[in-house]
Structure formats: C-alpha cells, structure tokens
Amino acid sequence: MTMNPLSVKEIIIIIVILLSSTCISSLASYFLKKASPADGGNKIKILLSPFFYLGGVMYVVSAAANIYLLQKLPYAIVLPLGSLTYIWTMFFSNRLLGEKITGRKILGMCIIIAGVVLVALGKGK
Amino acid sequence: MIESLKKNGKGIILLLISAFSLALGQLLWKKPLENVDIPLVLASGFSGIWSLFLKVLPGFIVYAIGAVVMTIGLGYGELSVLQPINSMSYVFALILSAIFVPTESISVITVIGVFVVIAGVIVIGGSSKK
Numbered sequence: 731m732t733m734n735p736l737s738v739k740e741i742i743i744i745i746v747i748l749l750s751s752t753c754i755s756s757l758a759s760y761f762l763k764k765a766s767p768a769d770g771g772n773k774i775k776i777l778l779s780p781f782f783y784l785g786g787v788m789y790v791v792s793a794a795a796n797i798y799l800l801q802k803l804p805y806a807i808v809l810p811l812g813s814l815t816y817i818w819t820m821f822f823s824n825r826l827l828g829e830k831i832t833g834r835k836i837l838g839m840c841i842i843i844a845g846v847v848l849v850a851l852g853k854g855k
Numbered sequence: 856m857i858e859s860l861k862k863n864g865k866g867i868i869l870l871l872i873s874a875f876s877l878a879l880g881q882l883l884w885k886k887p888l889e890n891v892d893i894p895l896v897l898a899s900g901f902s903g904i905w906s907l908f909l910k911v912l913p914g915f916i917v918y919a920i921g922a923v924v925m926t927i928g929l930g931y932g933e934l935s936v937l938q939p940i941n942s943m944s945y946v947f948a949l950i951l952s953a954i955f956v957p958t959e960s961i962s963v964i965t966v967i968g969v970f971v972v973i974a975g976v977i978v979i980g981g982s983s984k985k
Contacts, residue, residue: 756938759925759929759934759938759941760934762922762925762926762929763926763929763930763934765926766926766927766928766929766930767930768930769865769930769931771930773927776923776926776927777923782926785922785926786922789922813942815938816938816939816942819934819935819938819939820935822934823933823934823935823938824935827933827934829933829934829935831935834978834979834981835935835936835979837978838939838975838976838977838978838979838980839939839975839979840975841971841972841974841975841978842939842942842971842972842975842976842979843975844971844975845942845945845968845969845970845971845972845973845974845975846942846945846968846972847968848964848965848967848968848971849945849949849964849965849968849969849972850968851964851965851968852961852962852963852964852965852966852967852968853962853965
C-alpha cells in the first residue's frame with residue numbers, strides 16, 4: 731500500500747487522534763467495569779446500566795478512529811501505537827479506582843507492548 | 856501469584872473468553888467485507904445494504920457477546936490486571952487465521968510476538984497484591 735507523505739498539520743492531527751482514541755478505549759473499559767456488579771451481583775443489571783452502553787459507544791468511537799488511522803499510517807505502526815491504551819488503563823485504574831501500580835504490572839505491560847510490536851513487525855511485511 | 860489468581864481468577868478466565876470472541880468476531884465480519892466496495896453498496900439502496908448488514912451481523916453478535924462477557928469479567932478483579940488481557944485477542948486471531956485462512960502465511964516474528972504477549976499476560980495476571 732502506498733501512502734502520501736504527511737504534512738506537519740496531518741501529523742499533529744494524527745497524534746491528537748491517537749492519544750484521544752486510546753484514551754477513549756481505556757475509559758470505555760473503565761465504564762464497563764463500573765457497569766459490572768462486583769462478585770456475585772446480578773449480571774442482568776449490566777444490560778440495564780447506562781455505563782454499559784456508554785462504554786460500548788466509546789469502543790465504537792475508538793474503533794472508528796482506528797480505521798481512520800489505518801488509512802493514514804501503515805498497520806505495522808498503528809497496531810503497536812494502540813498499546814498506548816494499556817498505559818492509559820494503568821493511569822485511570824490508579825486515579826479513578828485506587829488500584830496499586832506495581833513494578834510487576836508495569837513489567838507485564840512492557841512485555842505485552844513488546845509482543846504487540848513484534849506481532850505488527852511480522853505482519854507488516 | 857496464587858493469591859492474585861484467587862482474587863482475579865474468574866475475571867482472567869472471562870477476559871480470555873472475551874478476547875477470543877473479539878478475535879472471532881473480527882474474523883467473521885472482516886472476511887465477508889474483503890471484496891466488497893462499501894460506498895457502492897451504500898449507494899445501491901436498501902436491499903444491498905440489508906444483505907451487507909446480514910453478512911456482518913454474525914461478527915457483531917459475537918462482538919456483543921464478547922462485550923457482555925468482558926463486562927462481567929471486569930467485576931471480578933482489578934482493571935489494571937484484567938484490561939491488558941485483551942491483548943490475548945492477537946494470539947487468538949493468529950490461531951483462528953491459521954485454522955480458517957491457512958493460505959495466509961504467518962511470519963516467525965509474529966509467532967515470537969505472540970509468545971511474548973502471552974508471557975506479558977502471565978506476568979500481569981499473577982501480579983496483584985492486596
């Protein structure tokens with residue numbers, strides 16, 4: 731696939747879309763967690779929770795942004811950059827849910843991102 | 856590690872199922888769209904759009920089921936442990952495409968990447984402290 735060189739303006743737009751779409755995708759999983767009753771709760775409540783649909787819509791929005799990015803950048807670049815989502819999730823789960831960010835979680839996240847980079851490199855050929 | 860599996864175990868299993876549905880859903884709705892000119896179909900009127908909709912419907916149903924399973928799963932543990940398990944969808948996607956699209960070649964680097972992702976998920980999955 732050939733792609734035109736990008737102007738500075740386009741690069742800025744791409745960076746903004748990238749940061750916001752990964753942020754939205756991460757917040758989507760936060761809202762799905764809010765929609766989820768804790769251990770043993772009634773699961774039917776999920777379908778009645780507005781947070782479930784909010785999370786769902788946010789996933790669709792981030793997927794649409796991803797399709798846009800794929801038109802501008804090669805798959806082998808878009809796929810690993812999507813891993814920013816995991817970094818956002820670490821941030822939000824700490825800020826909004828008070829979860830501890832341990833060295834082990836960060837290590838695991840880095841290993842996953844490295845794996846995704848390799849997957850993308852292999853597919854980019 | 857054992858403690859984390861006790862605390863997040865159900866969530867981890869449910870997130871694995873949802874990652875599998877994500878990969879399966881993607882395969883189900885992308886394949887039928889591969890040779891379709893979407894703007895042309897959209898311009899062709901109701902019957903064309905309806906048949907396109909029916910083609911992608913199974914994939915979306917699997918997606919929706921995956922979203923519900925993921926939501927249930929997120930109720931059983933920490934978001935910072937469970938959300939990264941979504942990355943297993945790359946692993947399942949590779950396995951599914953090897954089974955259903957055997958003509959597509961898979962590079963060694965991708966296979967190594969898949970094992971690295973699995974390693975990362977194991978590190979995170981066993982990482983929770985009270």
